[in-house]
Amino acid sequence: MCAIVLVPAVVAAVTGIVRNPTSDADLVLPLVAVVVAVAVAAYASVRRIRRAATRTTPGGGTADVVPLDELDRRSRRMLVETDDCVRTSREELGCAAALSGGETVRMYAEAVEFAAAELAQAFLIRQRLDDGEGEVRVLLEEVLTRCDAAGRRLDAEAAGFDQIRALERTAPEALEHSETRFRELTARVGEADGMLSGLRERYALSAYLPVAGHDEEAKDRLVFAMVCLNRTRQALDGEGTGDAVVPLRAAETSVDQATLLLDGVTRLASVLAAAAAELPAALNAAEADLAEARGRLDTETVRADLRGRITHGESVVAAVREETGEGAGVEGAQDAREPYDPVDALRRIEQMAAGLDRAQHRVPEGSRALARLQRALLVARGTVGAASDQVTAHRGAVGCEARTRLAEAERRLRAAENTETPPVPAPADALADAREAATLARRARQLAERDVRAYGTPYAEGLWTGGAVLGGILLDAPHRRGDRPGHPGDGGPASYGGPRTRGRRAGGELFRSTRPENPPPDGPGAP
Template identity: 45%
Template sequence: MTPSLIRGRPRRATSHICARVMYTLVGVLVGVVWLVLPGATAPETHAAAVGASASTDETSTADLVLPLVAAGAVLVLGVYGYVRRTRRARTRTTPAAAAAMAPDTSPLAELDELDERARQLLVEADDAVRTRREELDLLRARIGPEAAEPHAQALRDAEAELAAAFRIRQQYEDGVPEDETSRRHTLTGIVGRCQEARRRLEGFDRGDLGEALEFAETRFRDLTARTAATGTTPTRLAERYGPTATGPVTGYVEQAKDRLVIATTHLNQVRQSTDLDDEESAVRHLRAAETSTARADALLTAVDRLASDLSAAESLLPAALTGAEAELTPVSDRADADRVLAAVREEVTARPYDPLDALRRVVGATVPLGAGRDGVLSAAALLVARNAVATADTHITVRREFVGSTARTRLAEARRLLLTDPWSAAVRADQSMRSP
């Protein structure tokens, strides 16, 4: 027979019924005693009635007290039963279920909640910084760098706070510090820095709405023309370097066109809201239009940058191969590196090939062996790292609504390592592309 999932409930119901029956029997018993006792003592009372008037008074007193005692007993038992039934109704769960329903106030639960809050604020602060950076670029172009300097300084301060928060977060995810109290303090510090970054960005002045709208429309037209010119670049790169070389920017031109269509809709809404004297709506649609054009710009810039980086990698690769072989000469355990270099040379001879990927493999094969810290391999590592960081940054910029704190933290760490440890920066940037 399959055990019932609620088989405990009939037992509780049975126990309640039993308790009620017991209380009723006790009450009945007391009532019977109250009724029978006077009858049982009646003969004796009658026989002694002539000479025991004092005893009669005591019996009458007893007859009055006994019903009161019985009624009080029944009342006490009834109250006691009601209290017990109420308590059982309030705690009518198993111990495990009660523990699951109760809020978890353990230190570990508090740490998890604080961790989630820190993650959320990192994303919000990073989005705010990215948005202000886009707006500042527009403001500089519209009113000039000098006039926009106060806003530029506020953005730099916010970026510094956010960079520190990301650095602390990276250490936290690497297990530093280890004890629970210190980790709680670390998360509190991240929360504080994110809040300070947001505070630094308050009070951004967009200037005249009409002037901003005209500039946004001009920029929209420029990007539309640029999209047509950049549209042929991926095809040209694929023909020269193979289809895998354009993988990082696949679909970027089409996405840029979609962003510009969205921008058109919002710009029209700005005009309509302005005609209706609805400034709040006009500002909201203007910001949406600027965001769409900024993302279109980022997508097109990524395509142009890839073309430039592929050309630079193609020029640098022969020297990098020669430099790698020279630096690996004194290395004894170099069999794996030699195989990578040989494979790259075969690809270069066969053509077409992806020079950025080839350069990345050369650097990756030599850096773990202690080579590539100076000279041409150092330049190759920096080129690979810059491309990886820029690619990851574009990925987050155009998909920021769907990218969490982990990817942003990895990218921030890649930026920090870019000049001091380019290969580690490239690794972190690649991790950012694969992180939520």
Template identity: 45%
Template sequence: MSSSQIRGRPRRATAHIRVRVAHAVLGALVGVGWLVLPVMTVGARHPVPVASAGAVASAASPRPAGASTADLVLPLVAGVAAVALAGYGCVRRVRRARTRTTPGTVATRPPVAAPPDIERQARTALRLADDCVRTSREELSFVRERFGEQRTEPFTHAVRAAETELSAAFAIWRRYEEGVPGEAGARRQALVGVTGRCAEAGRRLDAQAEALDRLRGLTTDAEGMRAALGVAEERFRELAARTMAAQRTLAELRERYAPSATGSVTGYVEQAKDRLVFAGARLNEARQASDVGETRRAAWQLRAGEGAVARTGVLVGGVERLADQLREAAGLLPAALTGAEPEVAAARRTTPGPGGPHARPAPADGLRAAVRGETGRTPPTSDGPPARTAHADGVLAAVREELTGGRYDPLDALRRITRAVERLTGVRSGVLDTAALLVARGSVAGAEEFVGAHRGAVGTEARARLAEAVRELGAGNAGRADVVAGEARRLADRDVRAHGTEGDATGLAGAVLGGILLAEDTDGGPPPAFGGPRTRSRLHG
């Protein structure tokens, strides 16, 4: 019996068992005593006190010859009975222990799911709920484009409510990953809470799925199908032009900036082209199926085409967003350098030691050592104020050299400046705060685009980090949001590589990677639709 089972035994039950054992032992001792007493007195001349001579003595009758044997029978029977009762009580206790349902035993209780099982359920629920919210939001954009804001308000409200529940679930999960709460029972309850929040998000979407289908009329109204095809095809033609422009924009960015500046969108244009090819084929199939009255197949093809169009928009939008932010960062960089210099100078005046008022800035030929936090003479032995001041001096000097040395990465330069100053002073203000916010927005948007475009392979950890980055950005913690968004992107990259489609993200494999098809069948399965776990696969078959 384990220590937890022992601790779980009720005190009343333990005391009751002890009383029964004591009674059994007492009965056995009484029986044995009764047996032994006649044997101890059988050889005595006067086994009982001798009474005085008189009437009593004369009235006593002579003792029978077999009286000594009869005296042994009754005590023997009593002893055997006591032993039998004790044995019977022991058997009953063993039998009751095997069949009882009180908290100290687990023989007849249903097995409780182990924490790893509950954790796997929570992971699955988070990923599924996140996919449902993303898909519902994307399909709703096509519906809103046709019917307007007012008629689609109930569906918009459902998506927002689901997003709120999902955000709360991710927040609970993140605290769970950090070890909060620490008690085993509370951790299980936290995982149950995660699963419950995800289920509520799915329920909100499931409740509106049928109403959205009635509004669209894809399988019941030929006119509704033609109108939906018109919206999707119009967006398809717009994205085809934007994809060509994004290819030219990306080539220009690579000529102007360092390779690291465009590394986050590597392969986006090629993937966007593949998604366009897939979307075009699906939309053509949908129109042909609609013309011959195969409404179910037409709806299937339309939703697959809409999903591919939406992924193309994410990929092309990522290139366009990066181009805008790089231009903004390049324009902001001189002002950020100017704003950082007085902060570092003030810290240098108040810092004793190697970084104090008599310290000289790092020489130009020692930029790498300065960026690592070294003073040019001896490396600091701790992360104290002198080391941080020297590090900030080195960062500013290195950025100035990059500005005059050719291609550079404006966003990364702003990131290094703002982090160095915040590490030195603990705060940011003015232009540095604007720079930090620009960097954080770029990091969060980049991670969001990557996860959205590769959702078929991205796991729970990356999605949870992304949700945390969004929360930190909304709370104004730009530095923290930037760091967590970077973690989300690295985790998502790892998941995509592990998925095995990094070198073959085209055609059907690309559609599964992007979550355009649910991969439930050998042909890729159905496309997901607006709704939660119960309704999102309703176009199957």
């Protein structure tokens, strides 16, 4: 277009000079040359802009513009896939480090951290997109670029990792390590059952809901691990080392998930006890804040809604005192009239205090702000941990939205916890980050639970691998695409690597049969 506009200008200039022979006619050729050069440069610039606008893949382009809906679908798929790759790679890296030492796998750990950093940036961009920030196409393409870089790095290290790990050679040692962990976990299942019973008696449903089914799910993962460990033992006893690798790898990941589920119960019990112990101090601080706010009602430096904030705060404090048995701590909580949720109580008190801050144009500082921050971090850590467990143990079903909210919650929690790396946040900023981290984590867990419900039961057609499929332990085989039939989990266990290599240990028919018979007496035992 620039060239089209400039051509008439050139013609007009030349015509003018021809009609006026007394003018500087010797300037015609230089003038034409300059104008043509500008036109060519403008035309080249337009072509570059158009090529950039139609680029749809990292480092390449196509003649057609990919619709935004398709780019969005690709970005969601790649975020989920890359997140699974990073989680699985970390898990297998831990198994390798336990047997051969951390220094041996250092370079592969660095690859995982590189991929995790790229993934974190991709999730941050996705969060910005969901918040309505930035130009949509640019953000979507950057998400794809980041995910591609993460996956390529893990894919590039997969072959070397296999040589270090050498499961075909180290299977007996790896089997013994996994059997030891299995036996330790089976002893913990009963403890988790008892701990959950205590939580149900003492706290409201909302308090223990994040781990309500963890004991049963842990048993499911352990049953799957038990069968895989016995198949591994049988293969090794029959000198079929190659046949032992696939069930061994599946058993390792299943044991990891059982550990995560049982640890989640223990962690939540600790968080609830700590929150109950903090409630008396939190209530006293809230009443002091309310008294201070009442004294400022007639000043000109407060907002008009302060009176309403005070009324709301008084109702929150009264409700929490009633729930906890007139402000009792850990001991007195047992005498509360009804089971309650101490974490939610702390969250409501902090929200009330934040509202008073805004209405008074006040920035929390000093020891009072630090005390509030510690309570807010307690809530955020517990909430983020519960959401992370939900996503990790059900990653075969959890989609992009829940993972994006979790990633943002983890980022905000790290910011709130930062006390050493500049810039260290002020207490007020750290408080805001901690509150937002808890809010995002609660939303992430809700979205993950929704995805699991929508996914349904993966135990169709008599399969015994449903929990392993739901947990992303077993992958779908490529042959399930299109019209060719298959079962969930046909692809075998996930391994260290990116999208192109993580399914390299194919399961074939190994996980397709109905539930196996009970293991032989010399097996690792049953949960």
